[in-house]
Amino acid sequence: MASLHTTTTASFPSIQTPRSLLTHPKPILNLSLSTTTFPSLSLKLTRPRRSAGALGARMVSTAAASYALALADVAKSNNTLDATTTDIEKIDEIFSDPQVFKFFANPTVDAERKKNLVDEIATSSSFQSHTRNFLNILVDAKRIGLVKEIAKEYEFVYNTLTDTEMAVVSSVVKLESQHLAQIAKQVQKLTGAKNVRIKTVIDPSLVAGFTVRYGNSGSKLIDMSVKKQLEEIAAQLDLGDIKLNE
Template sequence: MASLRQTPTALSLKANLLSPSLCLPKNPFILKISVPRRSFTGVRMSATVAGSYATALADVAKSNNTLDSTSADIEKIEKIFADESVYDFFANPTIDAEKKRQVVDEISKSSALQPHTANFLNVLIDAKRLDAIKDIVKEFEMVYNSITNTELAVVSSVVNLEPDQLAQIAKQVQKLTGAKNVRIKTVIEPSLVAGFTVRYGNGGSKLVDMSVKKQLEEIAAEMDLGDIQLAV
């Protein structure tokens, strides 16, 4: 059975066979990592600990030459756990771990997750860390981007942009950053009225704002209407 073990080293991954009782596909791994275990308290996992788990998964993916497909798995997981009912189920410490593993098995099959990604979720269940999956997803994105020299650009718009528009945005971000690759993540944001915004850089620190909302705010500022709320 996949398990979390304390070891003197900071991080170590080994391929192994999983007990059939977990009903997962073949070729899982056992994760060994020196981090303290704790019961669910609702406190955000530290970036260091989340980063250790994310790095562990990335190491397995690199060893299997599945880094890109593992990144795709993580995007699927991010969308699944964005559903609060799903997140609350796995974060609930009163629900039996075996029931959580059964649901992970169903999710893995329906989402066609790779064996090592599915097993990683079971590692988090055993370690009582699955409530921190959102933090781990963010850290994995940063690890992946660092390994592949990829710049993440988050494009927010009122409606879905066309593929050619997203491709043009990716080219511009590539020119601005010099990154080898640019990965676009889209977000629907009705408050923008029209147009779009692009966030990139470390933690989304840089912003390109081409939204109508910004234009209206600038017009209001020029007309000294800063105290008037725009009806948008």
């Protein structure tokens, strides 16, 4: 029987803007990149549920896709795909902070200051060593501005390698783990995926209930929200758009 994994990944409430953006930087650290190399982009995907053609169409010749493949190659060889995915999710959340992203994208900030901040982030977030080194490689290559795009591409590679369906569950309040497990099981039935991973999002506009997005770029939707029911009632009564308090 296919295994099922439910993981809530969207919330990182403890992450705060690193102190290095608010104070004078620490003395320069000598960060060695020799422990991890990214020698090739020839990652072989074995028996993916999605066709190789679909992967090829997605993985066009972009820098973000190439870096994502290289990182997945290292993670796969180290048997740390899951742990690296957790790192990437945290990185995506951290770089969603405009202050953090602006700092790293600023070409006038020297590389050593950026590496100091990488070290602080990696230490506080308990990153894998190759994840820390990967961020430093992006700094040296002046590609750190692509980090959020790389995170999206890495997620696609991970899902393909592990036959995983990603589902985004939006609700007004945090759902209990058993409810998320039931949702994941239903998504598994609909998609035939070996694994299902859940990301949770809080959306007060739904009033009550929840929605589930899955499939390529969230193209499929299960809408169990009160907002939808109210809109359907309004349409049936020809009341026009109901403006809900958000």
